[in-house]
Amino acid sequence: MTYRPAPLLSRSPLAVHDTVTAADFPQATLRYRNDRAAQSVGLDDLSDADWIRHFGRFVPLPDNQPVPLALRYHGHQFRHYNPDLGDGRGFLFAQMYDDKGRLLDLGTKGSGKTPYSRGGDGRLTLKGGVREVLATAMLEALGVPTSKSFSLIETGERLVRGDEPSPTRSSVLVRLSHSHIRFGTFERLAYLNDVATMRDLVAFLIANYYPACTNAEDVFDAVVSATATLAARWMTAGFVHGVLNTDNMNVTGESFDYGPYRFLPHYDPAFTAAYFDETGLYAYGRQPDAVLWNLGQLGRCLTLIGDQAALVASFNAFSERYDRELQLAVCARLNVVPTADDGALVRTLYDLLADLHGDGSFEGLFYDWFGGTAAEPRALSSPRGHTYTGGAFAAFHDCLNTYTTAAPARIDHPRFAEAEPETLLYDEIEAIWAQIAFEDDWSLFHAKLDRIETYRQALAL
Known part of the structure; x- marks a missing residue:
């Protein structure tokens, strides 16, 4: 390049x-x-x-x-x-x-x-x-x-x-x-009633990020879609951003600016990342609602230069788009071919995660069943194999059995011969930092990045 x-x-x-x-x-x-x-x-x-x-x-x-x-x-x-x-x-x-x-x-x-x-x-x-x-x-x-x-x-x-x-x-x-x-860039312009700059900023976004769009309504619609994808991917990664303020969300739908983030050790909708989030406003299970609220603030700003009815229609479309993006993200994480409606797969998967709670890791379920039922021998022999019993598992398994593996070759990656998935939990980060802080030893940091890169190549998401 x-x-x-x-x-x-x-x-x-x-x-x-x-x-x-x-x-x-x-x-x-x-x-x-x-x-x-x-x-x-x-x-x-x-x-x-x-x-x-x-x-x-x-x-x-x-x-x-x-x-x-x-x-x-x-x-x-x-x-x-x-x-x-x-x-x-x-x-x-x-x-x-x-x-x-x-x-x-x-x-x-x-x-x-x-x-x-x-x-x-x-x-x-x-x-x-x-x-x-x-x-x-x-x-x-x-x-x-x-x-x-x-x-x-x-x-x-x-x-x-x-x-x-x-x-x-x-x-x-x-x-x-x-x-x-x-x-928040648009919020500032709305606060100042700087309509001219807002129009010019929308034109800049169209020229450089959203060339298929022609006006503010189109741009907002594109941002709604991109943000729905982002929120869904957070949820299937078990990621809690921690501070979902409007100044921490950008118009191209990328996650950025990581302060008090956490990854879920196990499924818990009430899990928060920031010690100062006393009400759980940005808890794991509330992140899609937080994102939607933030989109509402962006849409409100754009009413200064766009058609309110069209902006409201895009705002109201978020939930449906998020639901579909969550379905696609679950299928991608399980390496199965999506269908026209994957709602049952999502419901049974999260029911199983809730049933496992502290008896099975969040990432472990996705890791064990990567490849769908083609991964069943590996899943049942994993350290979590004993948890795959009962009604919640049966419902998930029956649903998963109707899916085909999207990329069979991926499950042959050597990384899947290991018993545990790659994770980035709080204690792991603290251990890496302790080596740096007390001994100026960066070996754990670089080794962790190497393992994450191997995991990325294996998942190929």
Whole structure:
């Protein structure tokens, strides 16, 4: 792939960003570079020294943005409107086309103060960076549309935080994403009644992300569909985002910005990721409703320039689209061919997950039955084999028996000879971090990423 710079946002007249200066860090130690992602945008041939220059010192990439851009946005945080948001510790560093012809962003996290830092230091803890690298790798393996952690560089500062032992090590993360334009970008424009910029922003989205669309109503409809897919994939990955505020959702339907996320150890609709989510607003089982509420805020903003009836119709279509996307996601995770209506498969699978509860892992069920009933000998001999009994299992098995394996060759991958699936549970992350924090030993981190990559190749979702 040849590097194809495309700094389109910086060249546009859109008033949705401010120029900023990156922090000057005391050190820059490369801890992670995603060469597979870099290859997709023609940057894999960078030396480590040049990598650090661009992604630790933020020297502009050739023919790309001359200066970083902190994006402006507002947002609902736990459903309370906050007009004092914006990129407070990150910026848009560059834009380019990938090997599929898509416009992609390189955005940062922990790159210094901006006009929107609100008294914060604009930094990212090293632990936060490690957690995000692991999250994006695991989500990609499980078929979730997600930003890719592109680079992680330790920056040599000692940060004070109230929610972890301090002082703690610092880092700067670069992520590759289809877009960093958020629902909250439109909320800000609506708040300011800036109809002209909103029209221009919709035109920018049509030109660069949704070429099949012709107006705001079409764009919203496309965002509803993309977001329905995202929500369904979260649910079949057993992923809990933790902070589903409108400023944490983008218009291209990718998951990004991972703070207090968790993966389910076992099925629990009430499971929350953030200790401060006291009411369970963003609990695992409430994520589709949270996403729908956020879409409602975006749709409300677009009534300034679009037909309300058409926007409402797309909003009302979310539930049906989500249900179908959930069916397709379940079939993909089980490696079976979908039918015209896979509702029974979804119902019996989740009934079984609920029946197993603490006696079987969430990921384990999908792993054991990957390939449908063709995987039955492996499933029944797995460490969870003794749990596959009773009425809930019988209903699931009877339903699964009506399906054919989508890709039989996949179940022959050597990874499926192992008894356990790959997981990324809280204790695993804590163990990886402990090795880094106390011994500066990165071996567990890199070994985990290697195992996740093998899992991704085996699942091929």
